[in-house]
Every structure is written in C-alpha cells, then in structure tokens.
Amino acid sequence: MNKIVEKKQLSDDVYLMELEAPYIAESRRAGQFIILQLDNNFGERIPLTIADANESKGTITIIFQAVGKTTIHLSKLEVGDYIENLLGPLGTPTEIKKVGTVVCVGGGIGVAPMHPIAQAYKAAGNRVISIIGARNRDLLIMEEEIKKCSDEVIICTDDGSYGRKDLVTAPLKELCEKGIPNEVVAIGPPIMMKFVSETTRPYNVHTMVSLNTIMVDGTGMCGGCRVTVGGETKFVCVDGPEFDGHLVDFDNMMLRQKAYKTQEDQATHKCRIGLTGDHK
Amino acid sequence: KERMTIPQMDMPAQDPVLRSKNQKEVALGYTEEMAIIEASRCLQCKNAPCIKGCPVGINIPGFLDAAAKGNFQESVDIIKEASLLPAICGRVCPQETQCMEFCTVGKTLKDPMKSVAIGRVERYVADLERETNSIKIPAIKESTGNKVAIIGSGPAGLAAAADLRQDGHEVVVFEAFHKPGGVMIYGIPEFRLPKAIVEKEIDTLKEMGVKFEMNFLVGRTRTIADLIEKDNFDAVFIGSGAGLPKFMNIPGENLVGVFSANEYLTRSNLMKAYDKENVDTPIYQSKKVAVLGGGNVAMDAARMALRLGAEEVNVIYRRTRNEMPARVEEIEHAMEEGIKFHFLTNPIRILGDDNARVNAIECLKYELGEPDDSGRRRPLPISGSEFIMEMDTVIPALGNGSNPLIKQTTQDLETTKWGNIVVNENNKSSMDRVYAGGDIVLGAATVILAMGEGRTAAKAITDDLKNR
Ligand SMILES: Cc1cc2nc3c(=O)[nH]c(=O)nc-3n(C[C@H](O)[C@H](O)[C@H](O)COP(=O)(O)OP(=O)(O)OC[C@H]3O[C@@H](n4cnc5c(N)ncnc54)[C@H](O)[C@@H]3O)c2cc1C
Ligand SMILES: Cc1cc2nc3c(=O)[nH]c(=O)nc-3n(C[C@H](O)[C@H](O)[C@H](O)COP(=O)(O)OP(=O)(O)OC[C@H]3O[C@@H](n4cnc5c(N)ncnc54)[C@H](O)[C@@H]3O)c2cc1C
Ligand code: SF4
Ligand code: SF4
Ligand code: FES
Ligand SMILES: [Mg+2]
Numbered sequence: 001m002n003k004i005v006e007k008k009q010l011s012d013d014v015y016l017m018e019l020e021a022p023y024i025a026e027s028r029r030a031g032q033f034i035i036l037q038l039d040n041n042f043g044e045r046i047p048l049t050i051a052d053a054n055e056s057k058g059t060i061t062i063i064f065q066a067v068g069k070t071t072i073h074l075s076k077l078e079v080g081d082y083i084e085n086l087l088g089p090l091g092t093p094t095e096i097k098k099v100g101t102v103v104c105v106g107g108g109i110g111v112a113p114m115h116p117i118a119q120a121y122k123a124a125g126n127r128v129i130s131i132i133g134a135r136n137r138d139l140l141i142m143e144e145e146i147k148k149c150s151d152e153v154i155i156c157t158d159d160g161s162y163g164r165k166d167l168v169t170a171p172l173k174e175l176c177e178k179g180i181p182n183e184v185v186a187i188g189p190p191i192m193m194k195f196v197s198e199t200t201r202p203y204n205v206h207t208m209v210s211l212n213t214i215m216v217d218g219t220g221m222c223g224g225c226r227v228t229v230g231g232e233t234k235f236v237c238v239d240g241p242e243f244d245g246h247l248v249d250f251d252n253m254m255l256r257q258k259a260y261k262t263q264e265d266q267a268t269h270k271c272r273i274g275l276t277g278d279h280k
Numbered sequence: 281k282e283r284m285t286i287p288q289m290d291m292p293a294q295d296p297v298l299r300s301k302n303q304k305e306v307a308l309g310y311t312e313e314m315a316i317i318e319a320s321r322c323l324q325c326k327n328a329p330c331i332k333g334c335p336v337g338i339n340i341p342g343f344l345d346a347a348a349k350g351n352f353q354e355s356v357d358i359i360k361e362a363s364l365l366p367a368i369c370g371r372v373c374p375q376e377t378q379c380m381e382f383c384t385v386g387k388t389l390k391d392p393m394k395s396v397a398i399g400r401v402e403r404y405v406a407d408l409e410r411e412t413n414s415i416k417i418p419a420i421k422e423s424t425g426n427k428v429a430i431i432g433s434g435p436a437g438l439a440a441a442a443d444l445r446q447d448g449h450e451v452v453v454f455e456a457f458h459k460p461g462g463v464m465i466y467g468i469p470e471f472r473l474p475k476a477i478v479e480k481e482i483d484t485l486k487e488m489g490v491k492f493e494m495n496f497l498v499g500r501t502r503t504i505a506d507l508i509e510k511d512n513f514d515a516v517f518i519g520s521g522a523g524l525p526k527f528m529n530i531p532g533e534n535l536v537g538v539f540s541a542n543e544y545l546t547r548s549n550l551m552k553a554y555d556k557e558n559v560d561t562p563i564y565q566s567k568k569v570a571v572l573g574g575g576n577v578a579m580d581a582a583r584m585a586l587r588l589g590a591e592e593v594n595v596i597y598r599r600t601r602n603e604m605p606a607r608v609e610e611i612e613h614a615m616e617e618g619i620k621f622h623f624l625t626n627p628i629r630i631l632g633d634d635n636a637r638v639n640a641i642e643c644l645k646y647e648l649g650e651p652d653d654s655g656r657r658r659p660l661p662i663s664g665s666e667f668i669m670e671m672d673t674v675i676p677a678l679g680n681g682s683n684p685l686i687k688q689t690t691q692d693l694e695t696t697k698w699g700n701i702v703v704n705e706n707n708k709s710s711m712d713r714v715y716a717g718g719d720i721v722l723g724a725a726t727v728i729l730a731m732g733e734g735r736t737a738a739k740a741i742t743d744d745l746k747n748r
Contacts, residue, residue: 023501040458044551044560069560085458087495216551216561219456219497220683221523222543228534233527238685252534255636259536260562267560 002086005059007079010141013066014109015075016051022058024050024088030120031094031210031242033113034062035218037085038073046070047215047237049113050089060088063112063141069267090218091241094208096120100182101127103175104150105168105196107188108134111142113210114187119149121185127151129180131171133188137162168192169199176203184208186245190254197245209245211236214257227253284385288394289318291609296616300586303470303554306613307371312350315404319347319355321396325384330398333382336732338362340379340398347401353414356405364439364735367410367477369728370403372468374607378728393608410480417487421448426745429454429513431498431686434462435727436519436718438481439734440741441490444517447742451489452513454496459550462521463719464727466550467542469580471587472610475549499689508713514748515741518701518709518716519734522680522724528572532630533676537564537638541571541581541677548584566590566673570641572627573597574604578677579611582619585675593619594669598626598646599659624648624659628666630674641671679724686720698723706740707733715741 006018024034028050037043052061066075077083094117102121106114111132122128128149133156134140140155140162147153154171155163164171168188175181176199184207186196193209200207213225213236220238227234230247234240292308293299299306310318322344330340339358346355359366373379376392379399386395409415426449430437433455445451459465461478486492498504498520507513525540527533544563547553553563569590571582574597582593595614597604600623604611615621624646631640645665648657682699694702694710700723701716703709709716717733719725 023496027501037458041552042559044562045458085495087456087458087497087501089500090497216543216546217457219523220685221525222546223525223527223540224543226534233529233534249534252636256534256536258635259564263562263565267562 001082001084004077004079004081004083007077010063011139013075014063014139014141015066016061016063017074017077018054018059018061019083019086020058021060021086021088024086025053025055025058025060028053028060028089029093030096030116032089032091033218033241034060034086034088035090035215036074036083036087038070038077038083040084043084044070045085045216045218047090047212047218049210051112051115063109065109067268068264069271072268072271087218090237092239094120094242096124098125101129101180102183102185103172103181104128104130105172105184105186105188105192106130106132106146107168107186107192108139109141110186110188110192110210111140111146114185115142115145115149117185117187118146122149129154129175131156131168133157133168133192135159167195169195172196173199176200176205179203181205185210190250190257193245193248194250197248197250201246207245208242209248210241211243211248211253212241212257213253214259227256283321283323284388286317286321288321288397289314289400291397291400293613296613296618299471300583300617303587305474306471307609309407310400310404312404315352315401316348316350318397319344319401321385322348323384329382329384330379330396333379334362335378335726335728336362336735338379338402343405344396344398344401347405352405352408355401356409359402359405363728364442364731365435365481365727366402367406368435368464368473368481369731370399370401370406371473372607372726373399373728374726375399376608410477415480415484417484418442418446420446420488423450424448424745426450426514427452427512428741429507429511429516430519431504431516432462432519432521432718432720433460433482433492434519434521434718434730435464436521436720436730436734437462437517438485439731440517440519440717440738441485441734442488443735443738444741445485445488445490447738449514449742449745450491452491452493454493454498456495456497457550458494460492460494462519466546467577467580469545469549469584471583472580497685499685504686504690504693504714513713514745515713515715517734517737517741518686518714518720519718519730520683520686520720522682522719524681524683525676526678526681527676528627528678530627530629532632532638535630535632535636535638537566537632537672538630538674538676539564541573541577541675542680544581544675545577545584548588554588563588564673567592568671569593569673569675570627570669570671571595571675571677573677573679574599574606575677575679576606576610577679579606579614581675581677583610583614583617585673586617586619590673594622594671595619596622596625596627596641596643598624600624600648603656626661627674631668638672638674639670640668641674642666642668680719682720682723707737708740708744
C-alpha cells in the first residue's frame with residue numbers, strides 16, 4: 001500500500017502524483033520505472049516512469065496521461081488514497097556519461113520521463129539542449145523544470161500556439177547539420193522516436209530512445225514486452241527501457257502495442273461514461 | 281496376495297465437455313471409501329521401494345497403512361514429517377516417474393500407472409484435514425534472535441520459511457509479485473491446482489509469524505548486500521525460480537498473437553483475465569491456437585486456451601507421445617478435452633498479415649531415426665515435408681531459463697553457464713550467509729524437488745547460525 005501525498009493536474013488529461021515509496025526513492029536511478037496495480041484482484045499492472053524522487057521524504061513522483069481504464073481511474077484518486085501495489089524501481093538505469101552536448105527530445109507526456117535524464121546529464125557536466133514538443137500550448141508540460149536543467153530549450157507545437165510551429169525533428173535536424181549533438185535522447189510517442197532516429201541516422205549521432213511496450217510482470221518473466229533491436233529479441237523491462245534508436249524495429253513495436261486495442265477501447269468507453277466503478 | 285487383485289480406484293473427474301469451458305478443478309478427488317480401498321492396495325513391502333522414488337522420502341507405507349485403517353489425521357501427520365505441501369504435491373507431482381515408478385504393485389503389473397495411487401491418497405488426507413479445519417499451527421521454538429530473508433514465495437521459499445520459523449528465527453519473505461505462491465499461483469492453472477489451497481498454506485505460514493513483503497524485487501528494490509548489511513539479515517535464501525521464457529528463435533516470433541506460455545498463463549491465472557466482465561487485464565481472443573512443446577507448461581497453456589474460448593487448440597511436438605515430459609494424467613485429460621496433437625512435427629516459421637498479426641504457422645515433419653547412444657530414437661527432419669496450418673495464436677511453451685537479475689546485482693554469487701546458482705550439498709552458495717534452492721539451482725524442476733531443497737537449506741541455515 002502506497003499513499004498518495006500530492007496530486008496536481010498539469011494539463012487537460014496529464015496528472016502528477018507524489019507517492020510514498022521509501023525503498024524506491026532510495027534506489028531509483030534516471031531512466032527507471034515502476035509498475036502499479038490499483039486493485040489486488042481485478043486491477044491490471046501498468047508501467048509508469050519515475051519522473052522524480054525525494055529520498056529524504058521517501059517519495060517518488062509519477063506523471064501520467066489519463067488515456068484508458070487504469071490511468072483514468074488513477075487520475076480520480078486523491079491525496080490520502082492508497083495505491084494497492086507498487087513495484088520498483090524496474091529497468092536498467094540510463095548510462096549517464098560526460099559526452100559534450102546532449103540533445104534531449106521530449107514529446108507530449110514523454111517530457112516527464114525525459115526530465116530525470118536531462119537532469120542527470122546536466123549533473124554529469126554536459127551541455128544540455130532540450131527540444132520539447134506538444135500538440136498545442138495547453139498540452140505542454142514541465143517547461144519550467146526542463147528549463148532548470150537545460151542550457152537551451154527549444155519549444156515546438158503542432159499548431160504554433162507556442163514556440164515554433166514545427167515537429168521536434170525540425171530543430172533537431174538543424175542542430176545535426178551544425179554538428180552540435182554528441183548524443184541525442186528521445187522520449188515520446190513511438191512515431192516521434194522513430195522519426196527522431198531517422199533524423200539523426202545520416203549524421204551518425206548516437207540516439208537513445210526509451211520504449212513503452214506492453215508489460216505484465218516487469219521482471220523478465222513473461223516476455224510480453226519484447227522488441228526487435230538490431231535483429232535480436234530484447235525484453236524492454238529488463239534489457240531496457242532504453243535502446244539505440246537506430247537499431248529498434250519501431251514498426252513492429254507499434255503494431256504490438258495495439259494488440260489489445262479493441263478490448264482497451266471498450267473498457268475506456270465504459271470507464272468514461274461511468275459504467276465501471278473502481279472495484280471497491 | 282489378494283490385495284493385488286483390487287483394481288486401482290479411478291479418479292472422478294468433471295465431464296470433459298463441461299470442464300473445457302470452466303476454470304474449476306478437473307480431478308475431483310477420492311471419496312472416503314475410495315481412499316480406504318486404494319490405500320489398502322499397498323502391500324506394506326518391508327524394503328518400501330516407493331520411498332526412494334519420493335524426492336523428500338515420505339514414509340509411504342506408513343501413511344497408506346493409517347489411511348487404510350481410516351486414521352486419516354495420523355496419515356497426514358506422517359506425511360507432514362517429510363512434506364510441507366501434501367495437498368499440492370498430491371495433485372501436481374509427476375507420480376509415475378517418482379514414487380509410483382518404484383512401487384511393487386506397478387512393477388508386478390508391469391505398468392507404473394497401475395501402482396498404488398499414492399498421490400491421490402495423499403491428496404485425500406490433506407484435503408480432509410484442510411476442509412475440516414484441522415490444520416494445526418506448528419509449535420515455534422524459542423526466539424534465536426536471528427533474522428532470515430527468503431527471496432521468492434514459490435515452493436522452495438515457502439518450505440524454507442516454514443522450517444526456519446519453526447526453528448525460532450524471524451523470517452521475512454520478499455516477493456516481486458503482488459501475490460505469494462510463485463508458479464503455483466501464476467503458472468499452474470486453477471483447474472489443476474485451486475488457488476484457495478495455495479492461499480491456505482500461505483495463511484498458515486502467516487499465522488506462524490512469517491512476514492511477507494510483496495512488490496519487492498530483490499536486486500532492484502534492494503540488493504542482497506543491502507539485506508545483509510543495512511537490514512541486518514543473518515542469512516538469505518534465494519528461491520527465485522526459473523522464470524525466463526525460452527523462444528524458438530524462428531522467424532515471426534515477435535508477431536502480434538505470439539505469447540510465451542508464461543505471459544499467457546500469468547494473464548489468465550494471476551491476473552484472472554478469464555473473468556472478462558470484472559478484470560482489467562486483457563487476453564487475446566483466439567480461434568485457432570498452436571502451442572509449441574510437450575511439457576506441463578504446454579499442456580496448461582493448451583487447456584487454458586480452450587477454456588478461454590478457442591475453437592481449435594493444437595499441440596505441436598517434435599517427438600512422440602512417449603517422450604512427452606508432461607504428467608501422463610494431463611496428457612490424457614488434454615486429449616479427452618479435444619486438444620489436437622501433432623507429433624513428430626516442428627515449427628519453422630510463423631506467418632502474419634499486413635498488421636503483423638499471426639495468420640499461420642509453417643511446420644516440418646519428422647521421423648524417428650536410428651537409436652542414439654542413450655538408446656532413444658532421434659527425430660530427423662523429412663526434407664520437403666513443409667506444410668502450413670492456419671493459426672491466429674502461437675504459444676511457445678518450451679520451458680524457462682534462469683532470470684539473471686540476482687546474479688547481475690550480486691557480485692560474488694557463483695553461477696553455472698546457464699545462470700543457475702551453484703550450491704553445495706547443503707544448498708549453500710559460494711557466498712557467506714547466502715543459500716539457494718528450487719528452480720534457480722536445478723533449472724526447471726518440480727514442486728516437490730523445490731520444496732525439498734528449501735528444507736535442506738533451512739536445516740543448514742539453522743545449523744550455521746548456531747555456530748556463529
Ligand atoms: C517503461 C514504460 C514507462 C511508461 N511511462 C509512462 C509515463 O511516465 N507516463 C505515462 O502517462 N505513460 C507511461 N507509459 C505508458 C503507460 O503504461 C500506458 O499509458 C498505460 O498502461 C495505459 O493503461 P490504460 O489502462 O490507462 O489505457 P489502455 O486503454 O488500456 O491502453 C492504452 C495504450 O497503452 C498501452 N498499454 C496498455 N496496457 C499496458 C501495459 N500493461 N503496459 C504498457 N503499456 C500498456 C497500449 O499501447 C495501449 O494501447 C509507460 C510505459 C512503459 C512501458
Ligand atoms: C505452467 C507450469 C506448470 C507446471 N506444472 C508442474 C507440475 O504439474 N508438477 C510439478 O511438480 N511442477 C510443475 N511445474 C514446475 C514447478 O512449478 C516449479 O519447479 C516450482 O514452482 C519451482 O519452485 P521455486 O520455489 O524454485 O520457484 P517459483 O515457483 O518459480 O517461485 C519463485 C518466486 O520468486 C519470485 N522472484 C523471482 N525473482 C525474484 C526477486 N529477484 N525478488 C523477489 N522475488 C522474486 C517470483 O516472482 C516467484 O514468485 C510447472 C511449472 C510451470 C511454469
Ligand atoms: S510427494 Fe510426490 S513423490 Fe512423494 S509420495 Fe507424494 S506424490 Fe509421491
Ligand atoms: S512399493 Fe507400493 S506396495 Fe510397496 S510399500 Fe510402497 S506403495 Fe506400498
Ligand atoms: S514485462 Fe514481462 S518480461 Fe517484460
Ligand atoms: Mg488498460
């Protein structure tokens with residue numbers, strides 16, 4: 001049982017929560033995630049990145065988008081409520097090195113998991129340029145936090161309501177042309193990570209992406225999270241979640257993410273119109 | 281002897297057509313009368329060859345004699361001297377290759393399946409004890425002031441925990457999942473091993489004072505070094521199981537609709553995906569399913585697929601029925617339920633549509649060649665025998681390797697090249713204060729073997745702690 005000690009709504013459907021989890025707060029590193037389950041008998045297990053942690057308070061922060069049954073239900077919990085099951089930290093931590101200039105590309109909700117990585121690169125003495133993007137101004141999250149750990153921030157929106165009216169790949173390409181990035185990190189929707197990887201490929205800039213495949217256990221036991229990387233099968237929950245974007249088979253990954261689409265859409269629909277309760 | 285003329289009591293079972301649509305237990309268990317008759321088939325052999333077939337050396341003629349006389353509590357007490365989990369082992373032990381293989385009755389009738397049905401009587405007396413609420417909480421010795429950490433709550437961990445607690449140590453079980461029981465909860469289906477039985481065993485441990493820390497992944501949440509140095513545990517037992525699914529490495533294995541048996545069974549057992557109305561975890565809606573492999577895991581996955589509504593379930597196995605490692609009873613039950621078996625057949629490729637969804641599997645036929653050194657006839661591929669079967673789901677059930685997490689996060693722990701932890705005859709590892717047992721040591725084994733190793737380690741831990 002893990003208590004919710006803080007809750008904020010960051011945009012229309014994006015929420016931040018701070019959870020009591022002393023062991024996870026102590027041992028987590030940038031790039032790692034947790035798996036939570038809202039009900040011991042009926043709930044599903046869903047992975048969320050650890051966006052931040054406060055070791056002395058013994059808390060971790062998650063930032064999530066309410067997209068379907070479980071995340072909508074989570075968004076309805078309040079400070080003082082408990083998350084029944086919380087496992088972590090999971091996954092291999094990001095390997096943070098001093099490489100020179102690191103360009104951190106975050107799209108949509110991906111800005112949240114990007115934040116601890118940008119922080120860690122900065123702390124390791126790198127120059128950090130962040131490119132953050134969203135569909136419109138209202139959906140842009142964590143601008144202040146990203147500014148704090150970046151030497152330069154480029155903002156892009158699809159509709160031009162804030163920053164540049166561009167996809168994140170446009171400023172990235174300009175930086176690559178000037179030979180600026182020594183390393184690129186991209187977190188966001190798979191289609192964005194795919195195009196970021198395609199953008200950097202001709203310039204041979206090492207590009208790390210963080211994958212969000214469907215998971216069950218998160219410990220390497222079920223193989224449900226597997227992806228093809230450089231022709232080999234890898235388990236995202238233990239071998240990742242970060243991989244070399246130039247080697248990932250994004251097309252297969254995106255199709256695998258839709259494996260349960262019909263059932264998920266039904267559940268989400270019922271949830272939105274209030275047909276399903278919270279099991280309690 | 282006239283006892284030899286008593287035929288073996290059949291195990292009552294749910295009707296195959298009905299049961300292939302529900303999750304309830306298939307084998308219904310003996311009645312009192314059947315249990316007495318079956319127990320009285322035992323010849324009470326002086327040398328009791330059956331005992332050497334039981335990995336934990338249960339006094340088999342002893343408990344059968346008590347059962348034959350109707351002294352069921354005495355019977356289960358005799359079993360419990362050696363085994364912690366008789367209601368479970370009576371159900372899932374591969375008896376025909378263990379105790380029953382050596383039984384004189386079976387030897388005389390030239391068929392181990394006709395031996396005294398030792399496990400069925402074991403199940404009866406254990407069920408009776410549980411159903412009549414007669415399970416006694418074992419006495420706990422005076423506190424030793426020592427703390428022992430158990431990693432994993434499968435049969436190895438639970439057995440070690442029970443013995444260590446009785447020896448007077450403080451015992452904490454750390455489990456990654458949200459429910460304890462290991463493979464007995466997430467892998468073996470309800471229709472073969474009702475979860476309530478496993479839960480009852482765990483409740484007994486809790487009443488004994490064993491603590492359970494769920495959602496705790498040793499190696500990530502905390503390391504073994506943390507447990508010893510920061511949390512002051514005096515000893516650690518690793519019972520983390522096998523749990524790393526094997527794939528065939530054939531083209532198409534990452535298509536949508538290919539699931540490891542672990543994933544398929546975890547979704548349906550632990551996460552209860554069969555209860556579509558009430559649970560949030562989805563499961564693939566399948567019509568035609570191919571299960572690859574011939575062990576218990578394959579039988580469980582195939583029979584689960586049928587129960588989840590598949591119209592046709594096919595088991596594809598490279599050798600013949602005689603070489604299948606699954607329990608004989610499970611193979612028979614699967615066949616009765618209408619699962620199709622393709623022997624001497626091996627998949628070479630999985631095919632998919634434009635959306636990367638499985639739509640067929642391509643296989644190659646095999647024939648039996650000359651006997652090899654071990655005397656077994658090896659299957660050889662027949663060239664040009666490729667053929668394609670339409671499928672929408674493929675479930676590789678090829679067994680499990682060892683999960684590398686604990687090894688990776690524990691520097692001095694010696695393992696084999698397959699990642700199994702190396703231990704001595706007392707189940708002690710290469711590290712001071714650290715012991716291991718069950719599948720993580722043996723590779724894929726059985727519930728009873730895992731339990732036996734947990735007990736061996738527990739004894740060694742108590743002995744070693746005394747001498748510190
Ligand atoms: C390592 C990792 C880190 C993640 N971090 C974050 C994060 O910080 N913030 C955030 O908002 N989201 C994150 N996600 C995605 C998040 O897990 C999904 O949005 C969530 O599971 C959706 O569940 P749902 O029931 O609300 O929606 P559904 O309607 O059930 O699912 C919507 C989509 O989410 C994906 N999804 C569904 N179930 C799972 C599952 N069990 N595991 C993984 N993906 C699933 C599928 O692609 C599905 O189509 C992360 C995913 C992974 C793998
Ligand atoms: C589908 C299936 C059917 C089977 N059928 C039979 C059968 O009919 N008869 C039979 O005798 N045997 C059967 N077996 C084999 C039997 O279940 C295993 O041999 C036995 O469960 C091994 O016990 P164990 O205690 O070593 O590990 P497990 O039962 O695997 O338990 C290990 C536990 O440790 C946890 N864990 C792992 N790593 C960590 C960590 N780092 N931190 C915390 N927790 C961790 C896991 O989550 C798990 O709960 C079957 C196996 C499967 C998969
Ligand atoms: S525990 Fe298993 S092997 Fe031992 S007597 Fe019982 S059924 Fe036979
Ligand atoms: S070998 Fe068979 S008949 Fe003989 S004691 Fe054992 S169970 Fe009884
Ligand atoms: S989520 Fe099960 S192996 Fe990765
Ligand atoms: Mg969902």
